[in-house]
Amino acid sequence: MQQLLEEITQQLALETERGKVADYIPQLAEVDPHQFGISLATVEGERFSAGAAATPFSIQSISKVFTLTMGLGKLGDGLWTNVGREPSGDPFNSIVQLEHENGKPRNPFINAGAIAVVDAIMMGHEPRETLAELLSFVRYITDDQSLYFDHQVAASEMAHKDRNASLAHFMKAFGRLRHDVDKVLGTYFHQCALAMSCDQLAHAGLFLASDGVNRPSNLRVVSPQRARRINSLMMMCGHYDASxxxxFRVGLPGKSGVGGGILAIAPGRGSLAVWSPGLDEYGNSLLGARALEMFVQRTGWSVFGH
Amino acid sequence: MQQLLEEITQQLALETERGKVADYIPQLAEVDPHQFGISLATVEGERFSAGAAATPFSIQSISKVFTLTMGLGKLGDGLWTNVGREPSGDPFNSIVQLEHENGKPRNPFINAGAIAVVDAIMMGHEPRETLAELLSFVRYITDDQSLYFDHQVAASEMAHKDRNASLAHFMKAFGRLRHDVDKVLGTYFHQCALAMSCDQLAHAGLFLASDGVNRPSNLRVVSPQRARRINSLMMMCGHYDASxxxxFRVGLPGKSGVGGGILAIAPGRGSLAVWSPGLDEYGNSLLGARALEMFVQRTGWSVFGH
Amino acid sequence: MQQLLEEITQQLALETERGKVADYIPQLAEVDPHQFGISLATVEGERFSAGAAATPFSIQSISKVFTLTMGLGKLGDGLWTNVGREPSGDPFNSIVQLEHENGKPRNPFINAGAIAVVDAIMMGHEPRETLAELLSFVRYITDDQSLYFDHQVAASEMAHKDRNASLAHFMKAFGRLRHDVDKVLGTYFHQCALAMSCDQLAHAGLFLASDGVNRPSNLRVVSPQRARRINSLMMMCGHYDASxxxxFRVGLPGKSGVGGGILAIAPGRGSLAVWSPGLDEYGNSLLGARALEMFVQRTGWSVFGH
Amino acid sequence: MQQLLEEITQQLALETERGKVADYIPQLAEVDPHQFGISLATVEGERFSAGAAATPFSIQSISKVFTLTMGLGKLGDGLWTNVGREPSGDPFNSIVQLEHENGKPRNPFINAGAIAVVDAIMMGHEPRETLAELLSFVRYITDDQSLYFDHQVAASEMAHKDRNASLAHFMKAFGRLRHDVDKVLGTYFHQCALAMSCDQLAHAGLFLASDGVNRPSNLRVVSPQRARRINSLMMMCGHYDASxxxxFRVGLPGKSGVGGGILAIAPGRGSLAVWSPGLDEYGNSLLGARALEMFVQRTGWSVFGH
Known part of the structure; x- marks a missing residue:
């Protein structure tokens, strides 16, 4: 395994076509596109990593997996009143679908859906309380108290909030949000500004690979059924319009972020995190997806057959 | 296993809410909605079935799995020039997506995509030649020479062809089809009129559960990679707008048909076919999906974890 | 003429089907639906009115005619950079079209377009300055210094701003707005809260019927070409998706508001204002449109022939 | 008048940017783009023309005005059951709107709407009978028995029918068409293949300028109300997505065709026909529209004011 991760890292180091770093806020635009990290945490408790696997990056939309988990914990199936669970067939920030379906977002991983999930988990509390709770949860599943929100990134997102503000006000107009739009957005932008390394991220995802049980603590995070369902949502909707x-290429449930990270789950086997800041035309990490494709080809870990 | 299938069959026999039988052609409208069958073929060569598992029904869109397999065999990745591989976010017969994307259908399982696949596999031949080839292929993977097209169903579909004719002419206008529209539709309607029982269907799908190898012949039908990819398409797009x-509920790659059948693949384990003619609002078998959900809950065969 | 207006008023007084009063804010929901007024100002300087023609009501979207006139005065054809001039084929508050056309609203009379016009006329000033300018303009063309904004209505709109806030943030994300979204919306909601009577409104529209010249002052407000163009926009887009x-029924350029008013222009002849608070399914005054239809049938003032 | 038409003709002869000739069928692609004709028939019975005003060209969609007139004559308001009367906000051959509105086309001038009108006027007859009736009608209002269908153009359209066939089958699937799709299309393509000169076309439109009365025969073709309504539809929908x-620029009801012709009606004054084969990006005659704009600026015949 260790050798495989290193081979992948070496091979991708030679790649000149690395995609385009997200540039809608300066904090992401300034990231060096030549960085690459990969990390694997297995259900047996082994850890492997290569490249810049210890470097924290902005996990962005990968955080939606954690808020979804919290949302299901708090509301159970009640969460689905205001969020759907179908692929959208539209880009991550599309508003067309909302108008056609009474302001109900298609799934919890497009921006509108993730904003609706944040609103659902706030439950009348202030942003700082919700964020403290989220941080506490992610620190718990990562077993790492050093995790933090990058406030500069969050502030910059807030300064470029218009597209997401449009989505939020639209849902609010349909009664899909309970809280003040600016408070919901403030929480959402901090959530997306979580900084994590591949090592931390792989660890954080491990409960989804092991039927809901955290490792090495062996404490249950979610039921096996809920773990399966979160995985199914990652498979169906985790890469927006390129899911x-x-x-087709990787065959694992995964969730990408515009920071260039991807979390992928191999049920019963392990949790993988990759990071390469350059994105493809759909906003997903170009080399990150390729690394996972190479990994699955070599290991046969696809959920669709060896 | 046998006992499980029988329990599921008994439990669903009590169900009074059985969905609505497809009624757009008389041959489907007249089917008795109280029938139910389930069949499992394992990669180890075992067979289990319960209920009306030997009764042939119109497999309709499930046939798209077989033509897709043929299309990949003939054109390889060239098939993807005129067909995409993303969920559509639209109903099975939507034309909106075609207009927004230059007449290229989103995936091979919506009607437009399946029609494009038929056109691709015709390769200049007449409908009867293509249909003979298809029948030969399905008889081979089923190991059953008795399979047949129900010509009455095909004729009735042709008499109600307008929605599909609209899709086909639209794609033709964008140069996505090479052959005469009526010939393509004639082939397509026959393909959909394949009559198969659950037992036959489960057998036919077995190569997708066993990395591309037919059972019990052990002859390779497709490469392992291709089997995985077909499974991924079934997962992402096999139930139209309810994929x-x-x-979320079943966690297996599956393909439904308006005849009330569903083929589901448990990679490395087996191939399942269920049949119950009543459909839900999305055109998928209501009790068929429930039977599969019960089966997976009991066996832990979901690809997303136990 | 006087007799005709009175006949129309009497006939419509008997009407029991009066539409549905706008109810999205309490100030509009509480208006008595049995009120009706009609007023005509001719280019020769005559005035006729019947019913509650002196009662002020919330002109709402009719105000968009005045801000469009100001916008063209300030920016000339530069206004069309961020606003189109085609019918939209969508409801007044649709956001779908914005996503399909890079955030550029179809015309200045749908909400998004009117918000873009407000942003254009602010030119770096504060809302109160722009509103003072607007009030001054409307008082001038009405020759009535008593006109006022209903601040309660404006405040209530602001409290229900979400749908319009969504449109504004969406356009802002595409660089279509220069000013702070809340300031633009504050200005927009005050503009819509202009209170005018039919008598005042008919007077205000008179310059559009007389080639751009105000009456009775004979001072030019806009060029003849600009008057024609504003009339053409009212014809093509003045009633949203029911233009x-x-x-078809009335044959005059017109602009409706959800307060139940309609301003209609008979070029070379006069300016008509009607008011009946009940709306049809498209948000246009039900009896107001019928009154205009009756008027045109009797006078032959349709622009499409006698 | 004569001098004005000649000046316009001379000025446009110098124009080097003449648009792009329609090229989807060879018969249109081969037309010399340097031709230009203009003709005016006044309600007083005067005739003026300049340039190639006697040269027949393919009137294409302008014919929709004549079939609409026939359709209203046969079905009255019953025609509106299967055709709407709103601008579409979409290109002439869009199918998106049909899917969103149960197969009912937005107006009689987009292709789908015109096909629905043809179906409505067939009333159980064969194409040749309907076409004979249409030819008879157009010969009557033109007072010219030499008018003909260009069968080569019609045959070529039929050979490139796919986009329109898609629209027709779509409507048929929703029960909007009564007749066989190929028969409806055959009739429609012949209708569009009517060959007329500007002189003939201006004469044919005269009844719409004179409250429904043909000139010089003084026989009534339609009621004054119907003439107004047809004019309103030409104004709102006559130039597709550029209406x-x-x-805005011309201010007259008008109907364009991809052959490069435009018929424009000045109610109470006269009927204008222009022809220049080069089209703008929306499929409307580039210089034809400019000629009409020049004409209206000089004469003040806009319906929106002098």
Whole structure:
């Protein structure tokens, strides 16, 4: 395994076509596109990593997996009143679908859906309380108290909030949000500004690979059924309008972020995190997806057959 | 296993809410909604079945799995020039997506995509030649020479062809089809009129559960990679606009048909076929999906974890 | 003429089907639906009115005619950089079209377009300065210094701003707005809260009927070409998704508001204002449109022939 | 008048940017783009023309005005059951709107709407009978028995029918068409293949300028109300997705065709026909629209004011 991760890292180091770093806020635009990290945490408790696997990056939309988990914990199936669970067929920030479906977002991983999940988990509390709770949860599943929100990133997102503000006000107009739009957005932007390394991220995802049980603590985070369901949502909707492509090429449930990270789950086997800041045209890490494709080809860990 | 299938069959026999039988052609409208069958073929060569598992029904869109397999065999990745591989976010017969994407259908399982696949596999031949080839292929993977097209169903579909004719002419206008529209539709309607029982269907799907190898012949039908990719397409797009729901509840790659059948693949384990003619609002078998959900809950065969 | 207006008023007084009063803010929901007023100001300087023609009501979207006039005065054809001039085929508050056309609203009379016009006329000033300028302009063309904004209505709109806030943030994300979204919305909601009577409104529109010249002052407000162009926009887009219907039945350029008012222009002849608070399914005054239809049938003032 | 038409003709002869000739069928692609004709028939019975005003060209969609007139004559308001009367906000051959509105086309001038009108006027008859009736009608209002269908153009359209066939089958699937799709299309393509000169076309439109009365025969073709309504539809929908632009610049009801012709009606004054084969990006005659704009600026015949 260790050798495989190193081979992948070496091979991708030679790659000149690395995609385009997200540039809508300066904090992301300034990231060096030549960085690459990969990390694997297995259900047996082994850890492997290569490249810049200890470097923290902005996990962005990968955080939606954690808020979804919290949302299901708090509301159970009640969460689905204001969020759907189908692929959208539209880009991550599309508003067209909302208008056609009474302001109900298609799934919890497009921006509108993630904003609706944040609103659902706030439950009348202030942003700082919700954020403290989220941080506490992610520190718990990562077993690492050093995790933090990058406030500069969050502030910069807030300064460029218009597209997400449009989504939030639209849902609010349909009664899909209970809280003040600016408070919901403030919480959402901090959530997306979580800084994590591949090592931390792989650890954080491990409960989804092991039927809901955290490792090495062996404490249950979610039920096996809920773990399966979160995985199914990652498979169907984790890469926006390129989710089919990721399933076709990689064959694992995964969630990408515009910071260049991808978390992928191999049920019963392990949790993988990759990071390469350059994105493809759909906003997913170009080399990150390729690394996972190479990994699965070599290991046969696809959920769709060896 | 046998006992499990029988329990599921007995439990669903009590169900009074059985969905609505497809009624757009008389041959489907007249089917008795109280029938139910389930069949499992394992990669180890075992067979289990319960209920009306030997009764042939119109497999309809499930046939798209077989033509997709043929299309990949003939054109390889060239098939993807005129067909995409993303979930559509639209109903099975939507034309909106075609207009927004230059007549290229989103995936091979919506009607437009399946029609494009048929056109691709015709390769200049007449409908009867293509249909003979298809029948030969399905008889081979089923190991059953008795399979047949129900010509009455095909004729009735042709008499109600307008929605599909609209899709086909639209793609033709964008140069996505090479052959005469009526010939393509004639082939397509026959393909959908394949009559198969659950037992036959489960057998036919077995190569997708066993990395591309037919059982019990042990002859390779497709490469392991291709088997995985077909499974991924079934997962992402096999239930039209309710594919996310099927993945969420069942967690297996599957393909439904308006005849009330569903083929589901448990990679490395087996191939399942269920049949119950009543459909839900998305055009998928209501009790068929429930039977699969019960089966997976009891066996832990979900690809997303036990 | 006087007799005609009175006949129309009497006939419509008997009407029991009066539409549905706008109810999204309490100030509009509480208006008595049995009120009706009609007023005509001719280019020769005559005035006729019947019913509650002196009662002020919330002109709402009719105000968009005045801000469009100001916008063209300030920016000339530069206004069309961020606003189109085609019918939209969508409801007044649709956001779908914005996403499909890079955040550029179809025309200045749908909400998004009117918000873009407000942003254009602010030119770096504060809301109160822009509103003072607007009030001054409308008082001038009405020759009535008593006109006022209903601040309660404006405050209530602001409290229910979400749908319009969504439109504004969406346009802002595409760089279509220069000013702070809340300031633009504050200005927009005050503009819509202008209170005018039919008598005042008919007077205000008179310059559009007389080639751009105000009456009785004979001072030019806009060039003849600009008057024609504003009239053409009222014809094509003045009734949202029911503009075709209004042209078909009435045959005059017109602009409706959810307060139940309609301003209609008979070029070379006069300016008509009607008011009846009940709306049809498209948000246009039900009896107001019928009154205009009756008027045109009797006078032959349609622009499409006698 | 004569001098004005000649000046316009001379000025446009110098124009080097002449648009792009329609090229989807060879018969249109081969037309010399340097031709230009203009003709005016006044309600007083005068005739003026300049340039190639006697040269027949393919009137294409302008014919929709004549079939609409026939359709209203046969079905009255019953015609509106299967055709709407609102601008579409979409290109002439869009199918998106049909899917969103149960197969009912937005107006009689987009292709789908015109096909629905043809179906409505067939009333159980064969194409040749309907076409004979249409030819008879157009010969009557033109007072010219030499008018003909260009069968080569019609045959070529039929050979490139796919986009329109898609629209027709779609409507048929929703029960909007009564007749066989190929028969409806055959009739439609012949209708569009009517060959007329500007002189003939201006004469044919005269009844719409004179309250429904043909000139010089003084026989009534339609009621004054119906003439107004047809004019309103030409204004709102006559130039597809650029109808707003035509109203803004020209200010007359008009109908364009991809052959490069435009018929424009000045109610109470006269009927204008222009022809220049080069099209703008929306499929409307580039210099034709400019000629009408020049004409209206000089004469003050806009319906929106002098």
């Amino acid at each position: 089919g492509e990721f399933a | 996310g729901e099927f993945a | 075709g219907e209004f042209a | 707003g632009e035509f109203a």
